[in-house]
Amino acid sequence: MASQLNIINLALSHIAQTEITQVQLDAETTTVQVKETLRIWEFALKETLRAYNWGFAKTQEALVVTADYDPAVYTYAYVYPANCLAIRKVNVQTSIDETISGLYEKMYDSVKDLVRIVIDIEDAYIEYTYYVTTTSLFDGAFVVAFSYRLAAALAKPLNGDDNQAEDMKKVFEEAISEAKRHDAGSKHESHDANTKSNFVDARE
Helix, strand or coil: CCCHHHHHHHHHHHCCCCCCCHHHHHHCCCCHHHHHHHHHHHHHHHHHHHCCCCHHHEEEEECCECCCCCCCCCCEEEECCCCEEEEEEEECCCCCCCCCCCCCEEEEECCCCEEEEEECCCCCEEEEEECCCCHHHCCHHHHHHHHHHHHHHHHHHHHCCHHHHHHHHHHHHHHHHHHHHHHHHHCCHHHHHCCCCCCECCCC
16 A cells, blocks of 8 residues: 555656655655645646546446536536546446437536536436545556656656656556556456446547
């Protein structure tokens, strides 16, 4: 299980920077490494979570319909889940036998200043990537990818090196691609045979 300190020091090692201590991290601004890392931590974390449908951050739940927003060209409007970073699929029910063709969209509710999910599906369910911030839940592939995304963002402010930043970004993208390949190869055939699912990938 990786801690925030572990991940930060892994990222710093990618760009030949000195490791920090827990005391320095707790103080938040004692070193430039700490200051810069904490400045970009949330941004890099959200980007890495959005980049792939990570199993540890995947969740499914029933959407909550809202009656105070009229989507006009759609039948139903639903509350956008809190801490949802990326919608992966929307489905009509828990049964996996019925395929649906409807697609969702995200629309802005100017009255409530909120984003809604609109779709022609009643009692819709959603699968999405949750904004997980507990580092002990991160799996190994995610930790590696995330550390390179941090390194890419830190290379310029800490080393003044644009080329190094680009190199780290490329490794980050390769790490995401490797995670996708690993995931595709690890699915059970019995499970794949069942995915005549009513889940639909939809435009965001």
